[in-house]
Amino acid sequence: xxSPYILDRTSVTxxxxxxxxALLPGIGVYVWLFGPGILLTLSIATVTAVAAxxxxxxxxxxxxxxxxxxxxxxxxAWLLALSLPSLAPWxxxxxxxxFAIVVAKHLYGGLGQNVFNPAMVGYAVLIVSFPVQMTxxxxxxxxxxxxxxxxxxxxxxxxxxVPKSLLxxxxxxxxxxxxxxxxxxxxxxxxxxxxxxxxxxxxxxxxWLAAAFLLGGLxxxxxxxxxxxxxxxxLVGVWLTAGFLHFFDAGRFGAPWFHVFxxxxxxxxxxIATDPVSGATTPxxxxxxxxxxxxxxxxxxxxxxxxxxxxxxxxxxxxxxPLIDQYTQPRVYGEVRKEPRA
Amino acid sequence: xxxxxxxxxxxxxPPGHKAESNTRPIHAAPLPKKLVIPLRQHIGNPAKPVVSVxxxxxxxxIIGEADGYISTxxxxxxxxxxxxxxxxxxxxxxxxxxxxxTIETDGRDEWVAREPLDLGAPPAELRMRLRDLGIVGLGxxxxxxxxxxxxxxxxxxxxxxxxxGECEPWITCDDVLMRHFADEILQGVAVMRLLLGxxxxxxxxxxxxxxxxxxxxxxxxxxxxxxxIVAVPARYPAGGAKQMIETLTGKQVPSGKLSTDIGIxxxxxxxxxxxxxxxxxGEPLISRLVTVTGHVLRPQxxxxxxxxxxxxxxxxxxxxxxxxxxxxxxPMMGVPMPNLDVPVVKATNCVLVKSKELFxxxxxxxxxxxxxxxxxxxPAELQPQELFRFAKAGDFGRAQEYHLFDCIECGCCSYVCxxxxxxxxxxxxxxxxxxxREKDKRASDLARERHEFRQFRIEREKxxxxxxxxxxxxxxxxxxxxxxxxxTPAAADADANAKKALIAAALARAQAKxxxxxxxxxxxxxxxxxxxxxxxxxxxxxxxxxxxxPLESEEKNS
Ligand code: SF4
Ligand code: SF4
Numbered sequence: 001x002x003s004p005y006i007l008d009r010t011s012v013t014x015x016x017x018x019x020x021x022a023l024l025p026g027i028g029v030y031v032w033l034f035g036p037g038i039l040l041t042l043s044i045a046t047v048t049a050v051a052a053x054x055x056x057x058x059x060x061x062x063x064x065x066x067x068x069x070x071x072x073x074x075x076x077a078w079l080l081a082l083s084l085p086s087l088a089p090w091x092x093x094x095x096x097x098x099f100a101i102v103v104a105k106h107l108y109g110g111l112g113q114n115v116f117n118p119a120m121v122g123y124a125v126l127i128v129s130f131p132v133q134m135t136x137x138x139x140x141x142x143x144x145x146x147x148x149x150x151x152x153x154x155x156x157x158x159x160x161x162v163p164k165s166l167l168x169x170x171x172x173x174x175x176x177x178x179x180x181x182x183x184x185x186x187x188x189x190x191x192x193x194x195x196x197x198x199x200x201x202x203x204x205x206x207x208w209l210a211a212a213f214l215l216g217g218l219x220x221x222x223x224x225x226x227x228x229x230x231x232x233x234x235l236v237g238v239w240l241t242a243g244f245l246h247f248f249d250a251g252r253f254g255a256p257w258f259h260v261f262x263x264x265x266x267x268x269x270x271x272i273a274t275d276p277v278s279g280a281t282t283p284x285x286x287x288x289x290x291x292x293x294x295x296x297x298x299x300x301x302x303x304x305x306x307x308x309x310x311x312x313x314x315x316x317x318x319x320x321x322p323l324i325d326q327y328t329q330p331r332v333y334g335e336v337r338k339e340p341r342a
Numbered sequence: 343x344x345x346x347x348x349x350x351x352x353x354x355x356p357p358g359h360k361a362e363s364n365t366r367p368i369h370a371a372p373l374p375k376k377l378v379i380p381l382r383q384h385i386g387n388p389a390k391p392v393v394s395v396x397x398x399x400x401x402x403x404i405i406g407e408a409d410g411y412i413s414t415x416x417x418x419x420x421x422x423x424x425x426x427x428x429x430x431x432x433x434x435x436x437x438x439x440x441x442x443x444t445i446e447t448d449g450r451d452e453w454v455a456r457e458p459l460d461l462g463a464p465p466a467e468l469r470m471r472l473r474d475l476g477i478v479g480l481g482x483x484x485x486x487x488x489x490x491x492x493x494x495x496x497x498x499x500x501x502x503x504x505x506x507g508e509c510e511p512w513i514t515c516d517d518v519l520m521r522h523f524a525d526e527i528l529q530g531v532a533v534m535r536l537l538l539g540x541x542x543x544x545x546x547x548x549x550x551x552x553x554x555x556x557x558x559x560x561x562x563x564x565x566x567x568x569x570x571i572v573a574v575p576a577r578y579p580a581g582g583a584k585q586m587i588e589t590l591t592g593k594q595v596p597s598g599k600l601s602t603d604i605g606i607x608x609x610x611x612x613x614x615x616x617x618x619x620x621x622x623x624g625e626p627l628i629s630r631l632v633t634v635t636g637h638v639l640r641p642q643x644x645x646x647x648x649x650x651x652x653x654x655x656x657x658x659x660x661x662x663x664x665x666x667x668x669x670x671x672x673p674m675m676g677v678p679m680p681n682l683d684v685p686v687v688k689a690t691n692c693v694l695v696k697s698k699e700l701f702x703x704x705x706x707x708x709x710x711x712x713x714x715x716x717x718x719x720x721p722a723e724l725q726p727q728e729l730f731r732f733a734k735a736g737d738f739g740r741a742q743e744y745h746l747f748d749c750i751e752c753g754c755c756s757y758v759c760x761x762x763x764x765x766x767x768x769x770x771x772x773x774x775x776x777x778x779r780e781k782d783k784r785a786s787d788l789a790r791e792r793h794e795f796r797q798f799r800i801e802r803e804k805x806x807x808x809x810x811x812x813x814x815x816x817x818x819x820x821x822x823x824x825x826x827x828x829x830t831p832a833a834a835d836a837d838a839n840a841k842k843a844l845i846a847a848a849l850a851r852a853q854a855k856x857x858x859x860x861x862x863x864x865x866x867x868x869x870x871x872x873x874x875x876x877x878x879x880x881x882x883x884x885x886x887x888x889x890x891x892p893l894e895s896e897e898k899n900s
Contacts (some may be wrong), residue, residue: 003669003673003674003675003676003677003751003753003756003766004673004674004675004753004756004757004766005669005673005674005676005696005701005704006356006357006511006673006674006701006757007704007705007756007757007759007762008354008356008757008758008759008760010715010758010760011705011760011761011762012708012711012760012761014760015711015713015760066706066708067708070708072711110709111708111709111711112708112709112710112711112712112761113709224715224718227714227718276711276712276713276714277711277712279712281712281714281717281725281727281728282714282717282725329725329744330723330725331723332597332722332723332724332745332748333351333584333594333597333721333722333723333724333748334584334594334595334596334597334598334599334748335596335597335723335745335748
């Protein structure tokens with residue numbers, strides 16, 4: 001007797017479609033800031049992800065249509081694509097996506113079974129294996145003299161003979177890289193952020209991208225696709241940790257707002273750490289998960305070997321999920337007396 | 343209505359579909375030719391049939407007696423001839439047939455004599471009368487009301503809540519009941535108040551029933567005691583007893599306890615009306631309001647005699663093509679009916695006819711993505727995704743640890759699950775598995791105990807027998823030995839020291855006896871008598887000799 005006989009209309013497909021929709025403002029700003037190259041990156045990742053997903057489903061004997069239709073592979077592809085440098089070569093995109101779908105997702109049991117966030121696994125594998133290619137960022141159009149058209153982007157992505165002069169003209173270090181490098185060269189934060197790559201809160205342009213991701217995230221929250229705990233705790237974790245360091249030595253540690261308004265943090269807080277499959281499930285667990293990821297992000301950015309810590313922070317917290325869940329089980333109805341909620 | 347309300351956690355907002363059936367007037371369903379009245383229409387022991395085939399019964403006559411305290415009587419809903427007392431399909435979750443009384447109605451609808459209850463009688467007597475009038479909770483749980491109207495050791499239940507929540511989609515029988523019978527409901531409330539000694543009376547009604555709220559308020563204004571009508575936010579399952587309690591009082595019923603433990607008792611509005619009919623008119627519970635809705639031409643509420651086949655109601659409401667099945671109850675917790683001959687029972691609040699358009703087949707389930715929408719929706723504040731994981735893996739112990747048995751099977755989790763996992767089915771499966779195992783375990787424990795006891799008894803009997811035999815044998819041997827004045831070889835055979843001691847004692851006793859008896863019996867006797875005695879002794883000795891053979895063989899065997 002399969003009661004209930006009615007269902008909410010929200011299916012996995014609907015959830016994933018909303019996640020994709022909520023990424024659109026971010027993608028729009030991305031195109032406006034860095035040129036249309038990202039669209040190519042997204043397409044390559046999507047095609048690769050869908051093909052890999054279909055292949056793996058077939059190999060594992062699962063029905064392809066309902067699983068492919070859930071759009072979860074596309075979400076993974078987009079999240080990875082948005083984390084990659086805007087001018088990453090095509091094979092880097094394909095390799096990362098394949099790794100995310102085939103290994104991180106399907107070899108761990110497929111939808112719902114993966115312990116680690118697939119997009120972040122793909123990202124981590126790439127940055128460890130190909131650190132050089134992982135820094136080919138197009139500079140914000142505002143700062144680079146020659147805006148990069150779709151053709152030139154394609155040429156760079158597909159590795160055609162691009163004149164070195166062109167590449168040098170359009171690529172720049174990201175604000176995080178700049179800060180990191182500057183600090184390593186014994187400059188103070190104040191000196192570093194006087195460079196044009198830095199804007200009001202984050203990097204020039206980058207802060208707009210962060211704002212767009214924030215907007216999409218708020219949409220997801222308003223639609224109850226994501227809960228408030230993870231993103232808020234993540235941002236608070238980043239802000240508190242960065243703020244703590246900044247408070248003690250403003251010369252060596254960036255301002256908390258600068259860290260919070262990095263696109264990777266916003267994307268991580270609202271779109272990646274909120275991945276239900278690999279995240280904590282209890283309400284208190286979500287807070288712990290978010291705070292932990294935020295804290296680790298700053299720790300890795302500050303003392304780790306990579307400019308950005310979001311991916312590793314989330315992967316590390318993924319590891320802790322079973323423990324977090326176990327120790328944060330909420331009380332059930334009527335279990336212990338408590339003050340009534342008004 | 344300044345009462346502060348409290349919010350229970352979880353819940354969902356499925357489309358209500360109330361307007362389809364709540365605007366038409368109540369119709370009395372016509373008297374059917376045949377009534378099939380199940381004897382199990384309440385929680386507790388089923389009623390014991392007291393009529394047999396061929397009996398003529400009148401409307402309201404008892405056809406099944408209450409069997410014990412947690413039980414109620416069952417009555418004929420109309421006059422006619424009993425044509426069968428046998429197993430019939432009934433609208434029960436199990437889908438199994440149950441004992442029913444079938445009555446061929448005679449169309450005269452003749453009542454038995456009825457008498458209003460004497461409300462001045464001792465409460466215990468009143469409760470027995472209510473039990474014999476078949477009053478049970480009409481909110482769905484069909485718990486015998488007499489039991490719930492017993493405040494128990496506390497003597498008084500301070501808070502009485504009347505539940506007019508009716509949060510399941512499609513169902514409107516309580517709504518129209520409140521609109522049309524507000525006065526009667528409150529008469530029933532007065533009886534409850536009397537029996538429970540309640541000082542605070544709250545009537546919770548979902549705020550999507552403004553007409554019902556208005557009618558109840560108007561009726562309450564006429565009372566000489568205070569009744570508070572409270573509009574509660576419409577949300578499924580706001581009409582669940584525990585949720586209603588929390589909304590109105592902010593209190594949660596402790597897990598595994600009854601609401602009376604925190605001084606609260608809850609009754610459905612339909613129960614209140616049935617109670618009023620019983621108290622004021624001596625009428626047993628033989629009919630109820632039933633919503634017939636869904637895929638029919640004229641969805642509406644009917645006053646239906648218990649035992650009326652469901653298909654007559656569907657015909658009455660206008661059958662349509664494309665019927666894909668019928669539920670008893672609403673779409674969240676309703677139960678599919680095996681066929682439409684099943685009768686309306688006291689628990690039947692709604693006959694919901696399905697169609698492809700209204701109830702499209704449920705999509706295939708996808709894996710759980712741990713989104714915890716289910717946990718957000720669960721009014722029992724459980725972690726449904728964990729319960730599902732454990733139930734699916736067959737880890738019933740862990741499922742129990744995660745409070746499986748606090749699940750009220752409301753279906754909120756299944757309703758919101760984006761992967762369309764039939765979560766509640768897994769919980770029912772896990773619960774039934776656990777019950778079956780407990781039952782098996784109990785049965786096997788019992789069997790083992792019984793077996794062990796039997797073994798023990800056999801052993802004990804054997805030992806006792808052997809001891810007795812041994813003692814007897816020894817005594818006899820000793821006696822024999824003493825009689826024959828020679829040590830018997832059997833005595834020499836004895837291996838155990840204990841045996842020897844026994845023999846010695848027996849010998850001594852025998853000697854003493856002989857010494858004591860001999861002069862009396864032998865010395866002063868005539869030679870004839872003595873000879874007689876000797877002969878007898880010789881015969882005895884022979885018999886003893888004979889008797890020793892099987893004894894020895896038995897001794898060897900053991
Ligand atoms: S709602 Fe469904 S998919 Fe989401 S956690 Fe619960 S069971 Fe899993
Ligand atoms: S059916 Fe059980 S687990 Fe699901 S929401 Fe209701 S009480 Fe919670």
